[in-house]
Amino acid sequence: MPITLYGADYSVYTRIARLALLEKGVPYRLEPVDVFAPGGPPPDHLARQPFGRIPAFRHDDFPLYEAGAIVRYVDDAFDGPSLQPATAKGRARMNQIISVLDSYAFASLVLGVYVERIGHPARGVPADEAKLAAATLRAAQCLDALAGLADAPFLTGEHLSLADLHAAPMFAYFVLAPEGQAMLARHDRLAAWWARLAARPSVVATRTPMERKISPA
Ligand SMILES: N[C@@H](CCC(=O)N[C@@H](CS)C(=O)NCC(=O)O)C(=O)O
Structure with a gap:
């Protein structure tokens, strides 16, 4: 699947991105990353999100982090109902x-x-x-x-x-x-x-x- 969201089911900011993907009807795979695991965020996650936060996102070869950027990208890049006002x-x-x-x-x-x-x-x-x-x-x-x-x-x-x-x-x-x-x-x-x-x-x-x-x- 071309879209991967790295995050956790308990996370507010991961959920924001999941909601945008679901409302747009864009399929994605949620890859679990537990930033609160003992020992801190998994080291490979820091390559995706240098601040050790979730979510991080990838569409084909395009990586992105920060929920606000992810949801605006999802809204702009895919068909489906617009999630941003027109004016x-x-x-x-x-x-x-x-x-x-x-x-x-x-x-x-x-x-x-x-x-x-x-x-x-x-x-x-x-x-x-x-x-x-x-x-x-x-x-x-x-x-x-x-x-x-x-x-x-x-x-x-x-x-x-x-x-x-x-x-x-x-x-x-x-x-x-x-x-x-x-x-x-x-x-x-x-x-x-x-x-x-x-x-x-x-x-x-x-x-x-x-x-x-x-x-x-
Ligand atoms: N500015 C970030 C905030 C993300 C964020 O704070 N995520 C929380 C989980 S909901 C997190 O990773 N917390 C880990 C920590 O505070 O160390 C974004 O918009 O993606």
């Missing part, structure tokens, strides 16, 4: 939302609220309540900002875009924590958006091991 303003809003997700939401919704409340305790590591409290405040700020930027029914309007696919894996982890559920419930439109996204076949097909464990389909 300059629409694309600017999409890119703004993605930047908010990368710069502020991933750290607070996922690494803060989810990891402290669910991920660490599942591995026997007690939640760091101070870190959780700080992340909860930051997550609330992120939800306010995203609610202000979000259109409907999808984040950039009538059509699904890369903004939705970037946000979905972060929200999927965030709502596993009771704090995340409660915060999302205070934003009607974002909650309705998440309910729509969570039911999409691409999102269902890429549910993480922790989602399947906590709420088996």
Whole structure:
């Protein structure tokens, strides 16, 4: 198969790329790479991704890393529904939302609220309540900002875009924590958006091991 995605089924950023491939209808092979393995990322992975992160991607002889670059390439290079708005303003809003997700939401919704409340305790590591409290405040700020930027029914309007696919894996982890559920419930439109996204076949097909464990389909 000409497309290989190197990553893991638990990874937010790998899932972003998988969602774009699935929504475009582009076949790919997922080659497992565990960057959290004891001893760190496998050495051969550093040749694909020098920062030791996932995902990395290859289309024939074209290698790429950074999820944002991968999903834009997938959208531009293959047939299928466009995943980017047609207008300059629409694309600017999409890119703004993605930047908010990368710069502020991933750290607070996922690494803060989810990891402290669910991920660490599942591995026997007690939640760091101070870190959780700080992340909860930051997550609330992120939800306010995203609610202000979000259109409907999808984040950039009538059509699904890369903004939705970037946000979905972060929200999927965030709502596993009771704090995340409660915060999302205070934003009607974002909650309705998440309910729509969570039911999409691409999102269902890429549910993480922790989602399947906590709420088996
Ligand atoms: N900027 C990178 C971020 C990728 C990223 O942070 N991936 C996480 C998994 S979701 C990772 O590899 N973490 C390993 C680590 O932090 O050492 C991208 O867009 O691809």
